[in-house]
Amino acid sequence: MTDIEHFKHDVVVIGAGGAGLRAAIESREQGKNTAVISKSLLGKAHTVMAEGGIAASMGNVNSKDNWQVHFCDTMRGGKFLSHYRMAELHAKEAPARVWELESWGALFDRTAEGKISQRNFGGHEYPRLAHVGDRTGLELIRTLQQKIVGLQQEDKKISDDYESRLRVFAECTITDILLAGEGENRRVAGAFGYRRDSGKFVLFEAPTVIIATGGIGRSFKVSSNSWEYTGDGHALALRSGGTLVNMEFIQFHPTGMVWPPSVKGLLVTESVRGDGGVLTNSEDRRFMFDYIPDVFKDQYAKTEEEADGWYTDPENNKRPPELLPRDEVSRSIMAEVKAGRGSPHGGVFLDVSKRLSAETIKEKLPSMWHQFKELADVDITEESMEVGPTCHYVMGGVEVDSDSAAAVGVPGLFCAGEAAGGLHGSNRLGGNSLSDLLVFGRRAGMGAVEYLNEMDEAGAIRPSVRQQDVNAAVEAALAPFNQVEGENPYTVQQDLQDVMADLVGIIRTGDEMRSALDRLAEMRVRVANVAVMGGREYNPGWHLALDLHHQMLVSECVAKSALAREESRGGHTRNDFQGMDPNWRMVNLICRLSKDQVDIAKQDLPWMSEELISLFAVSELSKYMTEVELNQLRVPEGAV
Amino acid sequence: MGLKRNFRVWRGNSEGEGALKDYEVDVLEGEVVLDVIFRIQATQATDLAVRWNCKAGKCGSCSVEINGKPTLMCMTRMNTFEENETITVTPLRTFPVTRDLVTDVSFNYAKAREVPAFTPPVGLEPGDYRMSQEDVSRSQEFRKCIECFLCQDTCHVIRDHEENKTNFAGPRVLMRVAELEMHPLDTLDRTRMAQEELGLGYCNITKCCTESCPEHIQITDNALIPLKERVVDVKYDPVKWLGNKIRVRSSND
Numbered sequence: 105m106t107d108i109e110h111f112k113h114d115v116v117v118i119g120a121g122g123a124g125l126r127a128a129i130e131s132r133e134q135g136k137n138t139a140v141i142s143k144s145l146l147g148k149a150h151t152v153m154a155e156g157g158i159a160a161s162m163g164n165v166n167s168k169d170n171w172q173v174h175f176c177d178t179m180r181g182g183k184f185l186s187h188y189r190m191a192e193l194h195a196k197e198a199p200a201r202v203w204e205l206e207s208w209g210a211l212f213d214r215t216a217e218g219k220i221s222q223r224n225f226g227g228h229e230y231p232r233l234a235h236v237g238d239r240t241g242l243e244l245i246r247t248l249q250q251k252i253v254g255l256q257q258e259d260k261k262i263s264d265d266y267e268s269r270l271r272v273f274a275e276c277t278i279t280d281i282l283l284a285g286e287g288e289n290r291r292v293a294g295a296f297g298y299r300r301d302s303g304k305f306v307l308f309e310a311p312t313v314i315i316a317t318g319g320i321g322r323s324f325k326v327s328s329n330s331w332e333y334t335g336d337g338h339a340l341a342l343r344s345g346g347t348l349v350n351m352e353f354i355q356f357h358p359t360g361m362v363w364p365p366s367v368k369g370l371l372v373t374e375s376v377r378g379d380g381g382v383l384t385n386s387e388d389r390r391f392m393f394d395y396i397p398d399v400f401k402d403q404y405a406k407t408e409e410e411a412d413g414w415y416t417d418p419e420n421n422k423r424p425p426e427l428l429p430r431d432e433v434s435r436s437i438m439a440e441v442k443a444g445r446g447s448p449h450g451g452v453f454l455d456v457s458k459r460l461s462a463e464t465i466k467e468k469l470p471s472m473w474h475q476f477k478e479l480a481d482v483d484i485t486e487e488s489m490e491v492g493p494t495c496h497y498v499m500g501g502v503e504v505d506s507d508s509a510a511a512v513g514v515p516g517l518f519c520a521g522e523a524a525g526g527l528h529g530s531n532r533l534g535g536n537s538l539s540d541l542l543v544f545g546r547r548a549g550m551g552a553v554e555y556l557n558e559m560d561e562a563g564a565i566r567p568s569v570r571q572q573d574v575n576a577a578v579e580a581a582l583a584p585f586n587q588v589e590g591e592n593p594y595t596v597q598q599d600l601q602d603v604m605a606d607l608v609g610i611i612r613t614g615d616e617m618r619s620a621l622d623r624l625a626e627m628r629v630r631v632a633n634v635a636v637m638g639g640r641e642y643n644p645g646w647h648l649a650l651d652l653h654h655q656m657l658v659s660e661c662v663a664k665s666a667l668a669r670e671e672s673r674g675g676h677t678r679n680d681f682q683g684m685d686p687n688w689r690m691v692n693l694i695c696r697l698s699k700d701q702v703d704i705a706k707q708d709l710p711w712m713s714e715e716l717i718s719l720f721a722v723s724e725l726s727k728y729m730t731e732v733e734l735n736q737l738r739v740p741e742g743a744v
Numbered sequence: 745m746g747l748k749r750n751f752r753v754w755r756g757n758s759e760g761e762g763a764l765k766d767y768e769v770d771v772l773e774g775e776v777v778l779d780v781i782f783r784i785q786a787t788q789a790t791d792l793a794v795r796w797n798c799k800a801g802k803c804g805s806c807s808v809e810i811n812g813k814p815t816l817m818c819m820t821r822m823n824t825f826e827e828n829e830t831i832t833v834t835p836l837r838t839f840p841v842t843r844d845l846v847t848d849v850s851f852n853y854a855k856a857r858e859v860p861a862f863t864p865p866v867g868l869e870p871g872d873y874r875m876s877q878e879d880v881s882r883s884q885e886f887r888k889c890i891e892c893f894l895c896q897d898t899c900h901v902i903r904d905h906e907e908n909k910t911n912f913a914g915p916r917v918l919m920r921v922a923e924l925e926m927h928p929l930d931t932l933d934r935t936r937m938a939q940e941e942l943g944l945g946y947c948n949i950t951k952c953c954t955e956s957c958p959e960h961i962q963i964t965d966n967a968l969i970p971l972k973e974r975v976v977d978v979k980y981d982p983v984k985w986l987g988n989k990i991r992v993r994s995s996n997d
Contacts, residue, residue, distance in 0.1 A: 144795075144797055144803075144805065145795075145849070145853075147891055148798075148803045148804070148805050149797075150797070150798075152797075152798060152803045152890075153798050153800065153803070199871075203871040203873070204870050206870060206873045207864055207870040207873070208862065209861070209924075209927070209930075211875075211883055211884050211887055211927070212880075213877065213884075214875055214876060214877040214880060217874070218875050218876050239888065242802065242887075242888075242890065246887065246889075250862065251861070253856065253857050253861060254861030254862070256857065257857070257860065257861060266857060274853075301842045301846070330796075330797045330798050330799065330803075331797070363774070364773055364774020364775070365772060365773070365775075366772070366774050366776055366779045367774070367799075367800075370799070370800050371800070471802065474801070475800065475801065478801070478819055478821070479776070479800075479819070479821070480774070592786070592790055593790065594785065594786035594787075594790060595786070598786075636790060636791065637789075637791050638790070638791025639791070641757065641758070641793075641842070642793040642842050642843040642846050643791045643793065643843075644790070644791065644792070644793060644794060645785070645791045646791070
């Protein structure tokens with residue numbers, strides 16, 4: 105055990121994307137000694153891939169915008185399954201989080217008056233996305249990274265040590281959250297992991313841990329997600345006694361590249377549609393007009409003329425159906441392909457060349473131009489792109505308290521960003537992810553600080569890790585080296601991706617999901633037995649062997665939740681239960697681990713406050729709610 | 745499966761021991777070098793150390809040297825090589841090898857930490873920032889940087905002279921200085937430190953950095969040369985020197 109490096113911090117943040125960095129900034133600014141653990145180098149996290157922008161109702165382009173409109177759009181986008189309080193906090197606080205970035209050095213694109221420019225995006229009533237061309241995620245992560253450097257520079261002046269209060273552990277993976285106490289007294293005591301470069305183990309003693317590990321998309325075959333997205337935080341929370349909510353809701357982004365195979369799944373930003381791009385099938389028909397669902401009939405254009413008019417005159421025209429929420433567009437593309445009206449490589453066509461000048465395309469969508477030119481030999485200023493759905497985001501995640509981001513059931517554990525569930529309901533709107541990271545990253549930092557302050561004020565002794573837990577963590581981490589005849593971890597991962605994509609993918613049925621669960625049960629054994637070659641220094645095979653345990657557990661949660669929810673809503677579409685069922689709208693599915701098995705339980709969705717519910721017309725709510733719920737609404741209305 | 749191709753990949757450790765190892769591997773239509781490296785990893789060498797993230801040219805993680813040229817594996821298409829060409833993949837030469845294709849790039853992070861952070865005017869509240877697109881465009885070009893460190897790797901000041909690493913921060917870091925200097929609302933003057941502490945004078949504008957940049961940022965023309973001009977201005981124009989002093993002082997009050 106002598107080769108375990110040992111660190112003590114007030115707060116340990118797992119993950120160095122937007123949420124993790126924002127959380128770390130908060131806890132350090134409030135005086136807590138903070139560590140940030142990053143699987144990759146600093147500044148490489150998946151946030152960097154976000155293209156379109158950050159949703160925040162600053163009203164710079166259309167002054168009618170405000171937090172209430174943003175709130176309503178978010179609720180609609182999530183098909184009224186979002187946790188109301190989270191959606192409210194998110195909409196209210198997003199503008200301040202964007203302006204704060206600017207004060208840390210971010211350079212957003214500008215309006216003519218010199219304010220932050222805002223662009224249109226699917227499901228957002230007004231132009232709302234602060235952006236930098238189509239590389240907004242890069243701007244966000246670089247700004248946070250540089251803010252961290254700024255804070256370290258301040259600390260250096262005082263202590264002559266850059267890392268005295270805020271330390272980044274790059275290329276370091278956490279495999280276990282360590283707890284202290286039993287029953288009621290059980291709480292977070294630290295975290296255990298390894299440095300990817302040296303393979304050496306690290307032990308963090310800390311009374312608070314913030315999970316900001318992002319998503320789970322690596323468990324699907326066609327995905328826009330990087331190797332890091334193995335659901336580590338989801339699995340860590342489960343194994344610490346936490347719960348996951350809404351895991352059946354997976355967002356398949358409608359526009360991923362489909363050709364060549366090596367880039368299949370690579371994201372094509374929604375800004376292409378926000379800026380005028382249209383979707384057509386092999387018959388050159390703008391098919392999205394055929395797929396406007398009833399609940400959105402009043403908000404979208406019925407004719408091409410009206411849709412085209414919207415770009416220049418949004419006051420007098422309705423928005424084009426290409427800008428429906430992502431789940432609707434993905435399903436429509438699937439339906440077109442299935443009906444034999446797809447593009448040569450199994451997608452549909454997305455064209456911006458007939459709508460914008462080559463110059464404008466290169467200015468507004470520079471990295472898309474670059475990406476297609478260099479990877480597919482397609483010049484998007486002259487030709488259309490071939491696109492199809494790609495696994496992009498998980499709406500579900502760790503169940504948290506809305507205000508403090510505290511994980512339900514595990515004192516000292518907090519969670520923010522994609523790893524947390526609730527905000528996006530059954531479907532996330534584009535642009536709401538980056539704002540989520542900032543709003544709830546900060547709140548998780550605040551939550552951890554408050555927890556620590558209460559602990560210190562009460563004079564409580566900080567929990568200490570148990571040696572036997574550390575021993576067990578070491579043993580588990582080294583297990584793949586002791587397997588003699590186990591499988592190659594890459595093969596097992598590929599099989600897992602196939603099972604999830606084929607049987608728990610965009611369109612689901614009960615029989616397929618039951619067979620997925622059988623396959624997953626077999627794979628559990630295979631995952632436990634994978635063998636790795638080589639040593640501990642920067643060994644990706646070993647890293648994957650350990651990540652696979654997280655992927656396995658999270659995939660089971662997805663499959664079990666998806667099988668349990670007998671309706672179609674947002675990022676969960678069932679062939680055997682088509683359409684939304686208002687009774688299911690009131691239900692959250694909760695996963696917890698019990699004797700190493702995933703248990704699913706139904707839980708009531710929190711009820712919206714009167715102030716918030718009054719923002720919607722009853723006629724709109726009636727499309728989503730049960731008669732019983734609507735009667736409850738009508739009573740106070742009649743009384744007034 | 746597709747065509748068999750020959751790859752030579754550096755396998756080595758942090759002690760400096762290692763050798764090029766040959767792999768015969770299938771290559772499919774439309775693939776990039778990183779796809780092929782993945783296939784070697786999945787089928788022949790599960791412990792082959794590779795650093796990567798986005799596989800889309802956006803994160804700057806998979807920097808290596810292919811046939812001696814510093815580049816990103818995810819953006820190098822296989823059809824840019826001759827069909828019978830052996831493709832040699834080696835780690836970045838300027839930085840110490842961690843293992844195989846992965847190098848220790850902490851030098852770049854350490855140097856970046858020496859550049860004082862963005863310093864807005866005192867009293868300017870978040871939300872009240874006003875800047876024109878024209879004014880932000882210059883710094884925005886430099887903020888396209890994905891920190892792949894190919895410019896750092898290719899810059900001969902440190903590529904061929906380990907001893908210069910103490911005094912020279914490299915093009916990426918100097919471009920960061922230029923970015924802050926051109927930021928419409930930054931109040932600090934970093935031109936002197938660029939020259940005296942970050943080694944701007946070592947740069948003799950051979951433009952190797954610009955040529956290596958996968959984001960096509962005009963590092964030399966738009967960042968380094970203007971920064972050098974500012975240094976000259978500050979150094980030799982007493983009025984400007986005094987003016988800068990006064991400006992900096994007043995904004996720090």
